[in-house]
Amino acid sequence: MNKKSVAAFVFALILVFLFAKTGQAETKGTSIYLDGAALAIPGDGQIQIVNESVLLPIRVVAEGLGFRVNWEKQTNKVTIEQEATSLTLAIDDPTALVNGNKVSLIAAPKAVKNTTYVPMRFISEQMGLNVAWDNATKSAYLLSPILSGGSNTGGNEETDSGEVPPAEPSAPPADNDLAKITGIGFNENRLTIAADRSVEPNVYTMSGPDRLVVDIPLSKFTDTAGDGLILGSNQSGSFEVPNHPDVSKVRYSLFNAAPSAVRIVIDMNRSLSYTLNNSGDGLVTLDLLPDAPASGNGSEPNQGTDSGGKRIVVIDAGHGGKAPGSVSVTKKLEKDFNLAVSLKVEALLRQNPNLELIMTRTDDSTLSLEDRAKIANEANADLFISIHGNSIDPPANPSGYETHYSREESLALAETMHRHLLEGTGLPDRKIRKQSLYVTRETTMPAVLLEAGYLSNAKDEAVMFTEEFQQRVAQSIVAGIEEYLGLTEKAL
Ligand SMILES: [Zn+2]
Missing domain, CATH: 2.60.40.3500 (Immunoglobulin-like)
Structure with missing residues (x-):
């Protein structure tokens, strides 16, 4: 070296919660950093300090974390949602609803120049962030949780978007x-x-x-x-x-x-x-x-020279073996849904001579998330598609289809797949969501994770285990892949 x-x-320094002194309602020259990147507060806004509590503008923070934010003007309520989490806050009301349960805030949310401010501590606790306030520089530091512990030998707990794990070892x-x-x-x-x-x-x-x-x-x-x-x-x-x-x-x-x-x-x-x-x-x-093209950069598919001109597609049936994934309302296992759909995709894609298909699993074997990403990365695949069924704990009971991605270069693929899958599933549109999920984050090509319905929803689940639904989902996945890769002619 x-x-x-x-x-x-x-x-030098001592960490975390160095809360500001009492007094001023508004502080000048404040800054917010999310994972080190500065967030702009709308309308030249500033972090608010009320009775020793630091209040942050909720929208920029929540959106920076991939939560969806909805503002209801009539009721002065803001709703923040991401998968299993739903937070509802009202201006001047020190009680919030967290997944339907009442939670007290140390200070009521307040509105300043059309921006809603919420205590930093609430944001930390409910969004799973590590937070720190540096009073000297009037800066708030927000750090999102690590999703993958690199050294746990048992492989990461496989998770769906709804089951994001703040990596917590038993001891x-x-x-x-x-x-x-x-x-x-x-x-x-x-x-x-x-x-x-x-x-x-x-x-x-x-x-x-x-x-x-x-x-x-x-x-x-x-x-x-x-x-x-x-x-x-x-x-x-x-x-x-x-x-x-x-x-x-x-x-x-x-x-x-x-x-x-x-x-x-x-x-x-x-x-x-x-x-x-x-x-x-x-x-x-x-x-x-600096002289090499950025890995997996841009939404343009590779030219696939690695496989004799064929495009390489990785289909990943989520979970499997010892990891069942979610359990449906009638006690069916997500891993079986994922595999059934994946095998139908395989049957269709094998007929396309322009594609080389790699399946991460074709039976009930156990695979770590690392294995799945590695298979795709080592094959230098052109795209990666992970197939899942979604689940949420009650009382939330959504129905619908979602597409998840982690890196910007996957957005075009997410949009194409989303369009086809909405049509194929016939389920309500639960949108395209940017999320830090292992397999879509750690892969080096455009990668998406499809949540083809909610196993926790009786109506979704009733169709998800039918041949007909699975076949339609498989066909729409194949149509999406072929459109994205520009392979319009199908050798069917
Ligand atoms: Zn899953």
């Missing part, structure tokens, strides 16, 4: 078991991370703005002063990368407290490919590749 490339820093790891991050540096096109022992980083790209994110599960910052790392307030820090054409800044923070995890973000002005090199003894380097 080039020692000089490791930015030298000193470790939190002892402090001594955590890797200590002792240095982070950037030089030329290389990010260097030094730890006192082997780490298993998860790397992924995000867009809008473009950034590369490195999550290091089971790690924390070194607490040895002079070890070479400076932390600003709430266990975070950053340094500028001057004179780099594509990289402006490197930021890092204690991203999750239980289990402890460090996140490092490279801010870029365009999407870049990278290679990751893990020495296994605590030294990790990540090389940006």
